Amino acid sequence: MSEQELKALRLRIDSLDEKVLELISERARCAQEVARVKMASLAEGEVPVFYRPEREAQVLKRVMERNKGPLGNEEMARLFREIMSSCLALEQPLKVAYLGPEGTFTQAAAMKHFGHAVISKPMAAIDEVFREVAAGAVNFGVVPVENSTEGAVNHTLDSFLEHDMVICGEVELRIHHHLLVGENTKTDSISRIYSHAQSLAQCRKWLDAHYPNVERIAVSSNAEAAKRVKGEWNSAAIAGDMAAGLYGLTRLAEKIEDRPDNSTRFLMIGSQEVPPTGDDKTSIIVSMSNRPGALHELLVPFHENGIDLTRIETRPSRSGKWTYVFFIDFAGHHRDPLVKSVLEQISQEAVALKVLGSYPKAVL
Numbered sequence: 001m002s003e004q005e006l007k008a009l010r011l012r013i014d015s016l017d018e019k020v021l022e023l024i025s026e027r028a029r030c031a032q033e034v035a036r037v038k039m040a041s042l043a044e045g046e047v048p049v050f051y052r053p054e055r056e057a058q059v060l061k062r063v064m065e066r067n068k069g070p071l072g073n074e075e076m077a078r079l080f081r082e083i084m085s086s087c088l089a090l091e092q093p094l095k096v097a098y099l100g101p102e103g104t105f106t107q108a109a110a111m112k113h114f115g116h117a118v119i120s121k122p123m124a125a126i127d128e129v130f131r132e133v134a135a136g137a138v139n140f141g142v143v144p145v146e147n148s149t150e151g152a153v154n155h156t157l158d159s160f161l162e163h164d165m166v167i168c169g170e171v172e173l174r175i176h177h178h179l180l181v182g183e184n185t186k187t188d189s190i191s192r193i194y195s196h197a198q199s200l201a202q203c204r205k206w207l208d209a210h211y212p213n214v215e216r217i218a219v220s221s222n223a224e225a226a227k228r229v230k231g232e233w234n235s236a237a238i239a240g241d242m243a244a245g246l247y248g249l250t251r252l253a254e255k256i257e258d259r260p261d262n263s264t265r266f267l268m269i270g271s272q273e274v275p276p277t278g279d280d281k282t283s284i285i286v287s288m289s290n291r292p293g294a295l296h297e298l299l300v301p302f303h304e305n306g307i308d309l310t311r312i313e314t315r316p317s318r319s320g321k322w323t324y325v326f327f328i329d330f331a332g333h334h335r336d337p338l339v340k341s342v343l344e345q346i347s348q349e350a351v352a353l354k355v356l357g358s359y360p361k362a363v364l
């Protein structure tokens, strides 16, 4: 390519950037107008709701449907995710608590869902995320709920039994683990490997094959594991890209998770009800009396009404020995007439039924 050609193309890019800049600014001014309208239409004592997950899902889907490339749909939606995040921050900067410390996959999930224009607050434990949201110190919380290799995150399920929370969104993240070392690590003398228990489990076979005799030490998070390695010469950590970058560690081995499709699902929790989008999920907790056929009775209405169950999990109820609660996710919104009637049928048989929330299915 000649210098001349390159120069002409760069001039074209400059001119396009000016248009993109103007359009983004116009969009941001429009969002400010939206905020003004929302404020003006408030009833006496009503609190304005700036963050609208149902609208965000609609915007991102529309972008993906209309995208003609060459950028892929996910890439394009990611860019719009950030534009919308910045527009929302002009209306109201969202405060989001997540399972920290900085550099965890939960932080990456929070950024994937809300974009980078939020004020994010790392918490030391899942229960603290719930408490922070309940206390009103933040608008939303982000917690892991299930992993495709290791199953349910029980701390999260149990926290739902203790706090009144509304689920207002979900996000899925591909989890890639790396074996990380610091500048001073003697790589041929590694005698301990730190990570979160879930991550150690997700890399069990790889560790058995490559480091069978090295001590595996479970710590509170992958980011904490990365932090420890920085100051030790004989240890390594299993963690992801964010933690590696944050603590300046290098990858001794990449993508060491046993299953290549290893993914974690995260939930956004808050107090805001989300209206239907037409492509939603609902999460409920149900407790049934301890008698034969109870689980069958619980599931029949879903089957008879053709409602797609996406997940069912059992946990001890904490209100009696050998009594259980079921966490159920299914397709649909609790305001859909069909879902409403199924929930009514179940509540007639159940000891207790609680709708944790209906929310748009993950777009990104």
Ligand SMILES: O=C(O)C(=O)C[C@]1(C(=O)O)C=C[C@@H](O)C=C1
Pocket (backbone or CB within 6 Å): 031, 034, 035, 050, 051, 052, 053, 055, 056, 059, 083, 084, 085, 087, 088, 091
């Ligand atoms: O449509 C709205 O209600 C807006 O506030 C605008 C907007 C956007 O930028 O498109 C911003 C934040 C909301 O979460 C949803 C959408």
